[in-house]
Every structure is written in C-alpha cells, then in structure tokens.
Amino acid sequence: MMDDTIAASSATLTKMAKKLREVCVTAVERMRRRTGQPIGGRREFVVIDESLFRHKRKYGRGRMAGGWKRKKWVFGMLGVRHHQGGRKPILRLVERRSRRHLVPLIAHHVRLGSTVISDEWRAYRILSALGYNRHTVNHSRWYVDPQTRAHTQHIERAWRSYKEQIWRLRGNRTDSLLSDHFSVIEWNEWLAKKHCEGAFGRLIHDISKKYK
Template identity: 50%
Template sequence: MCFVPKRFSQGLRMRQVDLMEDGVASSSKTLSKMASVMRQVCCRAINKLRSRGKMRVGGRHSFVMLDESKFSHKRKYNRGRIGPAWRRSKKWVLGILEISQTTRRPVLKIVGGRSKNDLMPTIIRHVRRGTSIVTDEWRAYRRSLVEEGYDHHTVCHKRHFVHPTTRAHTQHLERAWQTFKTDVWRHRGNRTTKLLKEHLRVIEWEYWLARNHRYDILGRLIHDIRKFNVHEFN
C-alpha cells in the first residue's frame, strides 16, 4: 500500500498490468479499489476547501475564462461516440479558469445545461464580482455577466480565436480542456456522473492544493491521507 500514494501522485499513468508486475497489487480489482480510495481522499480535501468558501477566483490581478464542454464523448459540438452510460445523460461541465501571473486554478462543475439559469449560479458562487471575464459569444452570457457586476469580454470563434482589438481569447481554457479530458478518459472517468464528479474533484485538488504544497503532489496526498480516516470511505 505504501507505493499507492506515490503512483497516484504520478497520475497513475502506467497500465494496470505494469503496476501488477511491479508488485503494487496482485489484481486489477485491488488497484481499482486503491485508486478509488485515493480519489475519495482528494475529494474530501477539496470539498472541505469549498465548504469554507475559499474556492473563489478572480480579482484585481487576474482574469477568468469561462467555457462549457462535454466529457461524455471525445469531441466538442456533439461529434464522436457517446459512452453507453451517458446516452441519456447529456450533461455539460462548466469550466472556470483563473489566470494570473503565477497560477492557473480551475473550478469544474457539472451543470444540467447551458442556459443562464444553469450557469450563472455557479459563476456567482465562485467568481468575485468586478472580475474581468472572457467568454465566447454564447447567448447565456449576454448581459447576464455585466448585470451581475463583471467586466465581460467576448471573442467570436466563428471569426477568430483572438479578438483583433481587445486581444481577448479563451485559449488557456481550451488547452486545459484537452489536458483534463485526456486525464479523465485515460482512467475511464466519464462512465457515470458520480465517477466524473470524483475525477473533476481530483483535478481541482491538484491545482488548488497539491501544487502549492512544499513537497508537491505526493506530500499533499500523504497529508490528506493522515488527516482523514481512510476506513470511513466506501
């Protein structure tokens, strides 16, 4: 078990057969259970941070990008195959990415749709008013962000990826989507809504907590394992 946190902190990018050959575990079922426990450790830590109201982004020295994407298939705009468990559950993930000189901090929330009523409550909860926000020209953002006290900039992706005058763009978040989706798909984390939520929490945990730890990701993981009773997890 002592090797599990180290492998998890490295992203568990090795195949399960390689992990079994290295003696980490004797079966695929055991490895899956170990990974599940590690995810729950991370989820508990990030949920505690959120419950304290500390997962808020934006401010004077940073700006925020917003976008929505689907993790139930491998391409945006409904292209590509849909996983069998998601055929009737076409939910979107709202991505909120804070960009500052030194950090990139994401907030990733599953939402029921792309309407104003689906998106704005999450934005208001996590983005400080007065923040400069960059989005595409999706109609749910029109007037809504300005009415809520945000400095709203847009870019029309049908014409250009970077606005020719304001230089506004969402390229940081577009690149982040590729990284996040690759990680989720590698671990088959989009098979159910519950599993996707766990993997999104782990991504948040890495950027909000683990990367700021003095001993990096492994150090933060060991800290959270010590803090919580692993036997409490399902």
C-alpha cells in the same frame, strides 16, 4: 506496484485508486466549505466556457450500457494569474447551458469586478450588468479579438488535457465518477501544486486528515 508485490492484481490497484480518489475528493470538499473556492479579483482574470463530455465507444462500436443516457454539459471557470503560471479550475456538471444554470455558479465563485472572458453565448450577456468586466470573443470570425486581445485559449487547452486524462482513466461513464475526476483535477491545481512537498506530500497530509 504489482512487480514490487505491493498489489497482487489490477483489481487491487483499482481499489487503491478509488480510495486515493476519495481522499482527494474529501480534501476538495473541505476546501470548498472553508473558503468558498473564489477566483478572480485584481490580479487574476477568469475564462469561462462550456464543454460536452460523453462516454466514447472504442472505434465507435459497442453498447452504451453504463454510459450517459443523454448529453451532459460541463461548465468550466479558469482563474488565470496575470503574467504568472498556474491555473485554478472550477468544473461543474450542469443540466443545461442556460443563464439559470450558469450565472449562479459564476456569481458564487467569481469575485465581483473581475475580468471575465467568454465567447458570445447569450447566457453570459447579463454579466456586465451584474458587475463583471466582461470581454467576448467572436469565434466565428477570429480566435483572438483584434481590439481587446481577449481569447479563450487558456480554457480550450485545459479542456483537451482534462478530456484526455479522464478518457484514459475511463472516468466519464457515470455522473458521479466524472464529478470525482473533476475534483481530483481541482485537488491537483488548488492543493497539490501549492504544497511544499508536492503532490505526494499533500496526499499524505489528506490521507491523515481522512483516516485519523
């Protein structure tokens, strides 16, 4: 874009990226208000997990100013269609990995009766009593449960991809920026990939909605 004189400097590109990110965040917020962003059901199982996102210092050196002052957890719920491609992620910053912080998010987004796959974290023990068909994987013994064949590899692969993307964009320096990047990931999976003209077509559509 700089070679084509569309942008005069990297600072201009940074501003443009911020504007486009705002467009995606607004579109996702609009979708959440309209639909509630449900996952699961008869044709889709849900894999849940928590992961730690932290600001990394280059080569382990440098000041942590501008980074997170303490550990933060991200809770992920991934809707996976049976025998089909496509993933529907829901990613939320949480204060703790406790039942009080995680279960309300599950109850809000995951349809009752859905199959939910998780590790054996104690916060999830109540899910069966709440009406979910829960399968667990004991990661201290195996990656795939030998009886149910349940595993959490879908979301573990997703975590690696999300972390690489966000670290490349220097997007985990603040809670707000990290949340915005999660919204962009959701925008891509929930909205862009379903648009008849792909991500660019969806982006033009959402720009026209935000800037009427």
